[in-house]
Amino acid sequence: MRRNIWFIAIGVIIAAILINNTVYYFLARQSLETAHHNEMLALSAQIELSVEQSRIGAELYEEGIARELRAASIAAQYALDPDVDNITNEQLRELRDKLELSHISLLKKTEDDIVIHRSSDPGQLNKSTKSWEPWHDYFGQLFRLEPVGKDWLGQSMSHFWSGPFEVSSTELDKVYKWGYYFDGTTNFITDPYVNFQRQDVYNKVTGVDRLITSLEEGRPSLLEVAVINPRTFPDGVWSTEESGEVREHFVQRPILYGKYSFKSDGDVSAVQEAYQTKRLVELEERVEGKRVHKMFVPVFVRDKGISITDESGKGMDAYVISIASDYDILRDQLNSQFFNLGFIIVLLTMVSLAIAIVVMRYYKGTREKAIGVAQQTYTDEINSMFQAIRAQRHDFLNHVQTIHSLAVLNKTQELAAYTKELTGEIRLMNDIINIGNPAIAALIRSKVSQAESYKIHFDCSFSGLDVKGMGVKTLDMNRVLGNLIDNAFDEAQKFDEADRHVVLAVRQNDQFIEIDIANPCMDAVHLAKQPLFRSGYTTKRKGHQGLGLFIVKSIAERNKGTVKVEARSDKVIAFVVTLPL
Structure with a gap:
């Protein structure tokens, strides 16, 4: 039966360890996944900050190009005749080469249109601008010497406006930035322009695309990053030219920076949800055989220099960053960590089990040892008590002879004293024998002997x-x-010996056993207020560990009993222990 109890206890401990470790495993897994999610959020915040810094830098660089175009316009105006009809295209080509521009065009106002009257690019000659919205309106404002482009993209300066980089209507494979200058001293608008190469080089060296490439190369799990125009995603805005060719508008392109190759059906709705709710949106889909985790982060900017427009050509103040990561790589990393964690859990389980078995065996051995010591003490004290009884019987004849002699000699006082002492010793022995428990009786018999040796009553x-x-x-x-x-x-x-008096009273009724012991004390009132039952507390000489009363309290509490201390006078302190039956 006892062996079965041990097996049940070990089984309960194993089950508790396994349950604890299983809960810890899933909590650790959730913690690792949360850590990955937070890492992706931190990455998105880093990308957002870096993209904004790079974008603002690119905008400032583009503004610098616009100022150069304005300076080139003023320089060209001083070099040319104020009447556009007196200027030749050859002059413009020479001036273009000197100023290191892509081309120079001159716009002339007619009765119902504004046309390119002269140009270093033959493909631009006699082109109407009537369909160029809002460019055509801005040309009219320039001719009227009004402020230009305050409510749209590009850079507006005195008598000058430069739009954003845009695809050429005559060369669909090229992107240019045009500048337009008119101060009223000529009858034409000076239009110098440069290709996208300078800006493209800047973007590749310090801009957003360089940043995105660096991030992708530095993180194997990061598949791609894209900066998306939420108003034109995913198709962009296209128009058909007079030649019948179709061109995409550069400022309305759906992917502003980065690349977008891991496409899935939920991307469009996710981009719109992020843009409209201004909250992060996450997707997890399988794309090209990969399990892809996507985050769509809306970014709203405060400045008005962002060179993107919606589908109708109005400037925007927001974009969406798309971050795609390979969840299979992340899952492999998590599985690797889970394997290590599982190994640690198994190892800790085995170690905990081994420790539990050792502790149980130690506890069992200690308990058996304590019982053995108690039994040995019981045996020794019983033997001592029997020895005392045998000694009493052995001395009985001597006692009888002594009593007889005192009676014959008529020594009544001596006889009374002798018999009183003799009957007291016999009564004490009988009281000990009648205690009702041999082990307790043996303990009390040994303490009586100690009291005699210590000269304690x-x-x-x-x-x-x-x-x-x-x-x-x-x-x-x-x-x-x-x-x-x-x-x-x-x-x-x-x-002093005369004051060494200890009183022990043990009472039992149907409900509890009460142990009451009182002894002399130097300052009972003060001592009764001290933490006498605390482990290690002692008022005795060196060598005492202060564990006796602590053990008494522990046993009483374990048996749902009570223990208290009280001062019965200034010189007497008492301890009362109650143990329920």
Whole structure:
């Protein structure tokens, strides 16, 4: 039966360890996934910040190009005749080469149109601008010497406006930035322009595309990053030219920076949701055989220099960053960490189990050792008690002869004193024998002997004590009694022999056992207020560990009992222990 109890205890411990480790495993997995999610959020914040810094830098660089175009316009105006009809295309080509421009065009106002009248690019000659919205309106404002382009993209300066980089209507494979200058001293608008190469080089060296490439190269799990125009995504805006060719408008392109190759069906709705709700949107889909995790981060800018427009050509103040990561790589990393974690859990489980078995065996051995010590003490004390009884019987004839002699000699006082002492010793022995529990009786007999050797008057009484057998209850009783009596004897020895008086009373009724022991004390009132039951607290000489009363309290609490200390006078302190049955 006892072996089965041990097996059940070990099984419960194993089950508790496994449940604990399983819960820890899933909590750790959730923690790792949360850490990855937070890492992606931190990455998106880093990309957003870097993209904004790079974009603002690119806008400033583009503004610098616009200022150069204005300076080139003024220089060209000084070099040319104020009448456009007196200027040749050859002059413009020479001026273009000197100023290191892509081309120079001159716009002339007619009755119902504004046309390119002269140009270093033959493909531009006689082109109407009537369909160029809003460019055509801005040309009219320039001719009227009004402020230009304040409500749209590009850079507006005195008598000058430069639009954003845009695809040429005559060369669909090229992107240019045009500048337009008119101060009223000529009859034409000076239009110098440069290709996208300078801006493209800047973007590749320090701009957003360079940043995105660096991020992708530095993180194997990062598949791609794209900066998206949410108003024109995914198709962009296209128009058909007079030649019948179709061109995409550069400022309305759906992918502003980066690349977008891992396409999925939920991307369009996710981009729109992020843009409209101004909140992060996440998707997890399988694309090209990969399990892809996508984050769509809306970015709203404060400045008005952002060179993107919606589908109708109006400037925007927002874009969406798309971050696609390879979740299979992340899952492999998580699985690797989970494997290591699982190995640690198994190892800790085995170590914990081994420790539990060792502790149980140690506890079992300690318990058996304690019972053995108690049994040995019981045996020794029983033998001592029997020896005392045999000694009494052996001395009985001597006692009878002594009594007879005192009676014959008529020594009545001496006879009374002698018989009083003799009957007291016999009564004490009978009281000890009648305690009702051999182990407790043996302990009290040994303490009586100690009291005699310490010259302590030890008065003990037992009422109704009936603790059967040698079980845990008897062991606890002996530990409580032993520690209380030892504590009382130690304190009593501090007094003169005449004042060494210890009183022990043990009472039992149907509900509990009460142990009451009182001993002399130097300052009982003060001592009763001290933490006497705390482990390590002692008022005795060196060598005492302060564990006796702590053990008494621990046993009482374990048995759902109580223990208290009280000062019965200035010189008497008492301890009362109650143990429920």
